[in-house]
Amino acid sequence: MFYIGIDLGTSAVKLLLMDSDGKIVNIVSKEYPLYFPQPGWSEQNPQDWYEATVLGIKELIRDVDKSQVAGISFGGQMHGLVILDEDDNVIRPAILWNDGRTGAETEYLNRVIGKEKLSAYTANIAFAGFTAPKLLWVKDKEPENFAKIAKIMLPKDYIAYKLTGVHCTDVSDASGMLLFDVKNRQWSKEMCDICGIQVSQLAKCYESYEAVGTLLPQAAQELGVPASVKVAAGAGDNAAAAVGTGTVGDNMCNISLGTSGTIFISSKQFGVDSHNALHSFAHADGSYHLMGCMLSAASCNKWWMDEIIGTKDYATEQQSIQKLGENHVYFLPYLMGERSPHNNPDARAVFLGMSMDTTRADMTQAVLEGVAFALRDSLEVAKSLGIRLERTKICGGGARSPLWKKIVANVLNLKVDVPESEEGPSMGGAMLAAVACGEYKSVEEAAERIVKVVETVEPEPELAARYEERYQYFKEIYPACKPLFHA
Known part of the structure; x- marks a missing residue:
């Protein structure tokens, strides 16, 4: 069938x-x-x-x-x-x-x-x-x-x-x-x-x-x-993507680098972040999940490439990026305002730290890193709730970039598992249809039998340490800019 x-x-x-x-x-x-x-x-x-x-x-x-x-x-x-x-x-x-x-x-x-x-x-x-x-x-x-x-x-x-x-x-x-x-x-x-x-x-x-x-x-x-x-x-796109990547059951994680970006953590138990910086939603597998959602993720890279640089050759632009963890340019990825964890529709994108020797590659790298740092903001909220993760799945258009996956793994200091299929929400939708038709007894059984990991990107201790320093600086930029956004 x-x-x-x-x-x-x-x-x-x-x-x-x-x-x-x-x-x-x-x-x-x-x-x-x-x-x-x-x-x-x-x-x-x-x-x-x-x-x-x-x-x-x-x-x-x-x-x-x-x-x-x-x-x-x-x-x-x-x-x-x-x-x-x-x-x-x-x-x-x-x-x-x-x-x-x-x-x-x-x-x-x-x-x-x-x-x-x-x-x-x-x-x-x-x-x-x-x-x-x-x-x-x-x-x-x-x-x-x-x-x-x-x-x-x-x-x-x-x-x-x-x-x-x-x-x-x-x-x-x-x-x-x-x-x-x-x-x-x-x-x-x-x-x-x-x-x-x-x-x-x-x-x-x-x-x-x-x-x-x-x-x-x-x-x-x-x-x-x-x-x-x-x-x-069916399900909301992020819950469907989680099904499509096998992020079902307890304490599993998926990162989606689509138009928006999400960090999605499944749980058997209902729970709420006391500051409501993360969303607390029902999951498509019959349980619950916490989710941090940023409004602009892969769309930041698309905007930078298509509208500013004027190229569709994303891979070539990323080839010249060599020195990870050493970039002095930062990018706040708030092109459409921001949701998690800031909940500020007035927030806007910002480049910071350019100098006369800043290159086009530095700016491109800053966009990729800025999205990863913003995902890290939501991960930090999850950590404050006692959630401990060692690995995450990844999906979405941005997940096709080997460089971006490496940046995400090291900024979040998580092992990044790449499923065989990158088609998160549509794959999840098809799996939910199969469960509804009795092909599988449950969503968890469907995920166990269908989803296969074909690659794992592991964080590198030295690079993760450099990105830790960069992240500590990044997280100070939004509070400094916030009064200007409102003005």
Whole structure:
């Protein structure tokens, strides 16, 4: 049988076809537009997602026996606000995870409602990218649209709805809405009251590996697959990536170097960081996880290469970088503001330490190191909770760079295990579909049987020590710049 994993990303939908043994049969990617109506705003048209997904699935399964397609599931960009009217039509463009317009609403939730209450209700505090502040923004700035809302959805769940007719979500993605009681895995009535909505306006919540239904007849016909194909709830992109890299069970870690960057630590036990610098979410394997999320990771390197240097040859640019741990140039990677651990939408990127002998390679190296240092910030919070890690998996576009993996291993002083497949969220989605169809008894069994580590990048004691010194300096830069960001 075949299983389809759909990774609904910010710039493109990536689709993966996996067979019963966990072997990748085909991979397809389809891009769609991203809109910036005002500085700091970020929106997409949900119909673009669906059309790209349909085209992608058709191409993905073109050369296989379509009758053998058994299941579909998802990883998806989190926190985006998709609102539907009573006829299930999209009311306005989706407001995305990296949209920064909700500063006032976030401040209201954290200061007026209070971080203690928010954490008690949801295990998290308000961040500008979360869904609840976006709802408050629509309520205040677009009351006519707010009045039309019949269903509130997340990006990947809109695709699931279009395929099945079911308004659904999963526990991991719902955790990032600030509307979900993470500990008890259910919607928070208190948060709904605060946002002026009814629980009935939210989708039914499933575990990530549960089937929400089968394909609608018209969807099955359009895709050319049986109507009996099961659709599983899926997971937020980071939880799906964790499944795809085998980061399930207790005290396992995954680092994702995608558009955003995350450090993801799975746990059998529910836990909350007292300062809420890390997110406390439900995991796709039925347990929980802590996650530090930076808004710009591989996108920092893309910005530097594409927009500033003007090249697409990333590998050649990195070839001239030789002296790791000796760079005097630093880079704060806050191009879109920052989430973990600073929670500051006003933060911006900064280069510091340039001199007349600074080279292009030094600047490129600083970008790669700045992302690694920012991931280390979140790791330090995890350490303060008594979490001790020796190794981590890695995935995402940035993980294709041998140099970047070496920098991450030494800045974080962790062994970095590279899975055979770099396709984290889409692989995780396909694995969740296989579990929903009974191919595997559990997510952990699927991970144990499918995920294979093909390389381990070990930290080098001398280099790790040099990066320790550099990190101690790096962590002083943000506090020094913070007053300037607010000004």
